[in-house]
Amino acid sequence: xxxxxxxxxxxxxxxxxxxxxxxxxxxxxxxxxxxxxxxxxxxxxxxxxxxxxxxxxxxxxxxxxxxxxxxxxxxxxxxxxxxxxxxxxxxxxxxxxxxxxxxxxxxxxxxxxxxxxxxxxxxxxxxxxxxxxxxxxxxxxxxxxxxxxxxxxxxxxxxxxxxxxxxxxxxxxxxxxxxxxxxxxxxxxxxxxxxxxxxxxxxxxxxxxxxxxxxxxxxxxxxxxxxxxxxxxxxxxxxxxxxxxxxxxxxxxxxxx
Amino acid sequence: xxxxxxxxxxxxxxxxxxxxxxxxxxxxxxxxxxxxxxxxxxxxxxxxxxxxxxxxxxxxxxxxxxxxxxxxxxxxxxxxxxxxxxxxxxxxxxxxxxxxxxxxxxxxxxxxxxxxxxxxxxxxxxxxxxxxxxxxxxxxxxxxxxxxxxxxxxxxxxxxxxxxxxxxxxxxxxxxxxxxxxxxxxxxxxxxxxxxxxxxxxxxxxxxxxxxxxxxxxxxxxxxxxxxxxxxxxxxxxxxxxxxxxxxxxxxx
Numbered sequence: 138x139x140x141x142x143x144x145x146x147x148x149x150x151x152x153x154x155x156x157x158x159x160x161x162x163x164x165x166x167x168x169x170x171x172x173x174x175x176x177x178x179x180x181x182x183x184x185x186x187x188x189x190x191x192x193x194x195x196x197x198x199x200x201x202x203x204x205x206x207x208x209x210x211x212x213x214x215x216x217x218x219x220x221x222x223x224x225x226x227x228x229x230x231x232x233x234x235x236x237x238x239x240x241x242x243x244x245x246x247x248x249x250x251x252x253x254x255x256x257x258x259x260x261x262x263x264x265x266x267x268x269x270x271x272x273x274x275x276x277x278x279x280x281x282x283x284x285x286x287x288x289x290x291x292x293x294x295x296x297x298x299x300x301x302x303x304x305x306x307x308x309x310x311x312x313x314x315x316x317x318x319x320x321x322x323x324x325x326x327x328x329x330x331x332x333x334x335x336x337x338x339x340x341x342x343x344x345x346x347x348x349x350x351x352x353x354x355x356x357x358x359x360x361x362x363x364x365x366x367x368x369x370x371x372x373x374x375x376x377x378x379x380x381x382x383x384x385x386x387x388x389x390x391x392x393x394x
Numbered sequence: 395x396x397x398x399x400x401x402x403x404x405x406x407x408x409x410x411x412x413x414x415x416x417x418x419x420x421x422x423x424x425x426x427x428x429x430x431x432x433x434x435x436x437x438x439x440x441x442x443x444x445x446x447x448x449x450x451x452x453x454x455x456x457x458x459x460x461x462x463x464x465x466x467x468x469x470x471x472x473x474x475x476x477x478x479x480x481x482x483x484x485x486x487x488x489x490x491x492x493x494x495x496x497x498x499x500x501x502x503x504x505x506x507x508x509x510x511x512x513x514x515x516x517x518x519x520x521x522x523x524x525x526x527x528x529x530x531x532x533x534x535x536x537x538x539x540x541x542x543x544x545x546x547x548x549x550x551x552x553x554x555x556x557x558x559x560x561x562x563x564x565x566x567x568x569x570x571x572x573x574x575x576x577x578x579x580x581x582x583x584x585x586x587x588x589x590x591x592x593x594x595x596x597x598x599x600x601x602x603x604x605x606x607x608x609x610x611x612x613x614x615x616x617x618x619x620x621x622x623x624x625x626x627x628x629x630x631x632x633x634x635x636x637x638x639x640x641x642x643x644x645x646x647x
Binding site: 174176258259262263264266267268269270271272273274278 | 442445446447471474475477478479481482483485486487488498499502503504548558
């Protein structure tokens with residue numbers, strides 16, 4: 138007789154095993170970051186690829202989110218005569234929540250998928266095995282620079298996203314909603330606190346680590362040719378997004394409490 | 395002559411299947427051993443166990459008499475520096491130029507300065523008869539034969555003690571394949587190293603091997619000098635060498 142609970146049990150065990158493997162992988166990646174040899178050239182190259190080249194997509198996302206947020210808060214605030222809080226809520230929403238989360242989600246698509254595809258292709262074409270036979274640890278050469286670069290550059294990107302997002306709100310508020318520009322900026326700077334920005338940057342660092350680790354993990358364990366690399370890429374994006382959203386809640390709850 | 399590499403009772407199970415079931419091989423310095431066998435018989439797994447890319451479930455991998463399967467990671471990594479490997483698809487790094495691929499180990503593992511590494515890479519390119527004009531191009535721009543030459547150059551640049559070849563002539567036309575075989579013989583002789591190759595190309599096996607071993611069902615079923623291949627007295631070897639579908643080995647289709 139078929140046990141109807143068996144598939145659920147199998148899936149649960151598989152899920153737990155996957156979490157265990159991913160944790161072990163990130164632990165090894167973290168150890169590779171702090172122990173020599175450290176490949177500075179690779180790290181700088183990844184900072185450029187992950188950080189600098191992500192700036193346009195982060196900037197465009199932030200400006201539209203800031204603008205839309207200002208419009209929504211204006212409409213919502215009008216229901217109880219609180220339109221004047223647009224700058225306050227825009228800066229709070231952008232710095233604490235939308236900046237890091239949306240930057241994280243955009244980079245899950247751009248960076249995590251890219252890392253998974255690149256490392257996955259290297260895996261299925263035996264380039265990672267070749268690297269090992271050339272006395273070079275792939276964790277140190279491939280994975281550590283990517284994880285470190287994403288962890289360090291995402292906070293910088295989020296800082297840029299914060300500024301651009303606030304400016305998106307400013308542009309809409311001043312040009313469409315009739316706000317005074319100087320008053321809008323004064324309200325923004327008077328309202329925002331250092332801890333709002335710091336919370337966003339902490340989130341960004343953690344999201345950067347998740348994005349690069351998930352991409353590298355999926356790519357490193359891919360098999361089965363193009364199909365396997367495709368699956369790894371999809372899993373990297375989905376896994377990164379789910380983890381980002383879950384960890385975002387945990388970090389927010391931790392800071393709020 | 396001492397044994398450079400010994401595999402003793404290697405067992406490996408993959409996805410519930412016993413791929414290697416007690417493989418014993420050894421190779422001495424300045425000798426070339428070729429492992430032949432059908433697809434899916436565990437040739438690549440044997441090579442990966444020898445190289446430390448896979449951990450066997452049981453058995454020993456001895457390099458100069460020392461068991462690398464039981465060594466601490468950092469000591470094992472040092473022993474692995476004695477190895478050079480030519481992969482089936484050459485496995486060149488797409489993101490690097492040809493010379494950077496060849497000099498990869500010098501630059502990133504041995505900390506050789508880039509100008510000196512480039513010089514040595516170009517010198518090695520000449521050795522494997524790959525024109526230095528290709529030093530600054532990406533591997534994707536090379537033909538299959540050229541990629542194999544670049545892969546061979548990368549394998550020999552650090553003067554390894556043991557060279558491994560995984561299907562070195564697969565996917566090459568007969569003339570290019572023969573040129574690669576000649577290079578393998580020439581380079582292993584010049585370096586004075588031991589060589590272990592896996593192939594099912596019998597022309598290649600006859601050319602590069604001092605000894606041939608046949609792997610079937612996860613075990614070495616025959617081993618002997620290349621000259622005795624046609625008089626092995628082993629039905630499986632005879633079938634494999636003749637390339638017949640009928641015989642003790644069932645074709646997997």
